[in-house]
Amino acid sequence: MKLKRLFMLLFIFNTVSFISVAIVINKYQKATIKLEDAYNMQYKSLILADELRQSSDDLTRMARTYVITGNSMFEEQYKTVLAIRNGEISRPKRYNGIFWDFLTLKNSEVLLDGEKIPLRELMKQANFPESELNLLFTSQNESDDLTNLEHKAMNAVKGIFQDEKGDYTVQGLPDFALARDIMHSDEYHEAKIRIMKPLDNFYKAFENRTKQKVIEARLTVQEQEFNVNVIVLFSIILFLLSFFIILFRIVYPIDLLRITMLKLSSNDMSAEIEKNKFDDEMGDMIGAIEVFKENTQKLISSEHQLKIAMEDAKNANKAKSIFLARMSHELRTPLNAILGFTNILKKSMNATTQEKDNLNIIKKSGEHLLNIINEILELSKIEAGKIELLAKIFDFYELIKEIEDVFAFRCEGKDLKFTINLSNNLPKMIHADEQRLRQILINLLGNSLKFTKEGEITLNIYELNNKLFFEVKDTGIGIDKKNQEKIFRPFEQVKLDNYTQQGTGLGLSITKELISLMGGTIYLKSKLGSGSEFYFSINYEKSFEENLQLNTKAKNIIGIKNQQISKTILVVDDIKENRNLIVQLLSSFGFKTLEASSGIGALELFYKEKIDLVFMDILMEDLDGLETMKIIREKESKIRLPIIALSANVFEEDKKQALLCGADDFLPKPVDEKDILLVLEKYLDVELEYEIELKKEEKDISKELNNLPKEFFDKLNDEALLMNNEAILSLIKEYKLSNELQNHMESLINEFKYQELMDLSSKRD
Numbered sequence: 010m011k012l013k014r015l016f017m018l019l020f021i022f023n024t025v026s027f028i029s030v031a032i033v034i035n036k037y038q039k040a041t042i043k044l045e046d047a048y049n050m051q052y053k054s055l056i057l058a059d060e061l062r063q064s065s066d067d068l069t070r071m072a073r074t075y076v077i078t079g080n081s082m083f084e085e086q087y088k089t090v091l092a093i094r095n096g097e098i099s100r101p102k103r104y105n106g107i108f109w110d111f112l113t114l115k116n117s118e119v120l121l122d123g124e125k126i127p128l129r130e131l132m133k134q135a136n137f138p139e140s141e142l143n144l145l146f147t148s149q150n151e152s153d154d155l156t157n158l159e160h161k162a163m164n165a166v167k168g169i170f171q172d173e174k175g176d177y178t179v180q181g182l183p184d185f186a187l188a189r190d191i192m193h194s195d196e197y198h199e200a201k202i203r204i205m206k207p208l209d210n211f212y213k214a215f216e217n218r219t220k221q222k223v224i225e226a227r228l229t230v231q232e233q234e235f236n237v238n239v240i241v242l243f244s245i246i247l248f249l250l251s252f253f254i255i256l257f258r259i260v261y262p263i264d265l266l267r268i269t270m271l272k273l274s275s276n277d278m279s280a281e282i283e284k285n286k287f288d289d290e291m292g293d294m295i296g297a298i299e300v301f302k303e304n305t306q307k308l309i310s311s312e313h314q315l316k317i318a319m320e321d322a323k324n325a326n327k328a329k330s331i332f333l334a335r336m337s338h339e340l341r342t343p344l345n346a347i348l349g350f351t352n353i354l355k356k357s358m359n360a361t362t363q364e365k366d367n368l369n370i371i372k373k374s375g376e377h378l379l380n381i382i383n384e385i386l387e388l389s390k391i392e393a394g395k396i397e398l399l400a401k402i403f404d405f406y407e408l409i410k411e412i413e414d415v416f417a418f419r420c421e422g423k424d425l426k427f428t429i430n431l432s433n434n435l436p437k438m439i440h441a442d443e444q445r446l447r448q449i450l451i452n453l454l455g456n457s458l459k460f461t462k463e464g465e466i467t468l469n470i471y472e473l474n475n476k477l478f479f480e481v482k483d484t485g486i487g488i489d490k491k492n493q494e495k496i497f498r499p500f501e502q503v504k505l506d507n508y509t510q511q512g513t514g515l516g517l518s519i520t521k522e523l524i525s526l527m528g529g530t531i532y533l534k535s536k537l538g539s540g541s542e543f544y545f546s547i548n549y550e551k552s553f554e555e556n557l558q559l560n561t562k563a564k565n566i567i568g569i570k571n572q573q574i575s576k577t578i579l580v581v582d583d584i585k586e587n588r589n590l591i592v593q594l595l596s597s598f599g600f601k602t603l604e605a606s607s608g609i610g611a612l613e614l615f616y617k618e619k620i621d622l623v624f625m626d627i628l629m630e631d632l633d634g635l636e637t638m639k640i641i642r643e644k645e646s647k648i649r650l651p652i653i654a655l656s657a658n659v660f661e662e663d664k665k666q667a668l669l670c671g672a673d674d675f676l677p678k679p680v681d682e683k684d685i686l687l688v689l690e691k692y693l694d695v696e697l698e699y700e701i702e703l704k705k706e707e708k709d710i711s712k713e714l715n716n717l718p719k720e721f722f723d724k725l726n727d728e729a730l731l732m733n734n735e736a737i738l739s740l741i742k743e744y745k746l747s748n749e750l751q752n753h754m755e756s757l758i759n760e761f762k763y764q765e766l767m768d769l770s771s772k773r774d
Contacts, residue, residue, distance in 0.1 A: 608632030
């Protein structure tokens, strides 16, 4: 039988059993109540019959005492007994055979605190049969004759006698002898016997009746007790039977399954499964385990191949990381020389305009290549889970203003309207990764700018549920549905007519991953020909301005104020071009430089010369930079020598490893001149010169601007809007500007500060 049907039958049988137990127990309780009622009726009837007998005895005792003593108290008690029995006055609550025995002294008071009800009425309420009631009533009626004799005797004591009519109207002398004779006469005793005879018959009839009822009730109770015992025994047997059925049909098979599955979980395929032993749901489960066993055997047989595949994937991933690191190093190393020497050449006063233009092209191309390398490495770090968020407290409104300054000008150059809408509840100071948020916004807004020819670009920002929400909307060409998911994939670009694909196709992919790292999501709504809308959110924490660590440095460093510096700097790099770049840069600022092409050479100079700072390359033959730094830290005196690690390996773990090995700071290649100057300021206490301090030069430029005609500024503004560098340079030649103003304008062009070029007209006095 199937377990489902078996359980249903057991459920029905047990339910019927429990209901039967409840019914039988209920009948048993009713039988015991009936037996108890029989006993109560027997007791109550005895009390009433006893009261009738006792009241008769009390009346006799009180009347005889009165006729002997003449004490009126006994006459009053006699009258009270009659009044209580007839329901004329209230009966005491505790009225029993000894009630009057406590009231035989003078001044005794009777407490009548019960209800008024005749004894005859109480007998009726006791539900006596008619025959028994007649016997009681007969006894009570006979007691009336006895009462008349007692009245006659008590009146004789008072000298009051009956007339011919039987009324007590004749007055005379008290006759105690007559009273005593009446109370002890044969007539009185015969009247007493007439009272007791029906009462005796009542007792016999009552005893037979109540005894029969008690016997019947007791037999019923015994019968129900037997039924209870039988049904409880049956229920226990049924419960035990159900237990054994569950034990043998479920518990044992489940235990068998447990043992089998434990063996299978430990890849022990020797486990035997007796499928045919159980023809029910457990058999189906055992059959499923058999299938599982077969599948497990197949999995085990293919496990070795899976391990090999996983090992291959692991090796491939490791090879990928090694390749990317090597690619980064091999590409950044020559870029370091290209960009570095380009900046040095641009400073040369002997370079012609054409040569400077060519140098700008070299610089822009190198920076573009560096940007591609950075994007590839960025995506690689994200995929490897090695990228970390660097949250800090910053001015959120200042960041948005910076974004607005960049894109307002670029949109104006394409005749596009650029709008930023900020909700009123945006916090000023927030704790988040400023660099990553800036990168996300620039990527999305740059993407909109790239594919929007007319209309507007809008950035909406609001706060909700402790998250910052951003909406980047444009009226550009839009993206069809089939390409909307594609654009978030690495190296994927949508091919569109009249639009040249530039870049690596990693911008949106990196953006999506960065948003995910910042605890948010991004999604796109777009329609071909109607523009695109990017929505994303990030987590953040509110902060306050007093928590902000202010950076008082100006953004643009011009150079070093006092170049008469007696400091010696050691440059260690196994590539000559990279050494020459750093050496020439430092020499131009008046530093004495030493060179070493390996760690061994660096140690030799360290032991012989007094060195104030070291620029240390990491990857070198013989003895690399990491080991070299460890040796220097072990051998140096109490004064710590500042060591700046230089490396084309720019992963975070490379930086951490360098710092752990003794580096004080880390600069990635290609090295920027400003970063080197900031390091020198930090470790050698040199004083840098910032753009904000060039007040005298600005005054000279302002004077020259006052002498230029208005048409110069009109032409300059037109060409700046178009970002036409060649036209601006031609304009500089045409109006024969001074070297100071020419260098200043070329610097603005090289740094893409077209808005500042347009603002030159405002500097006129």
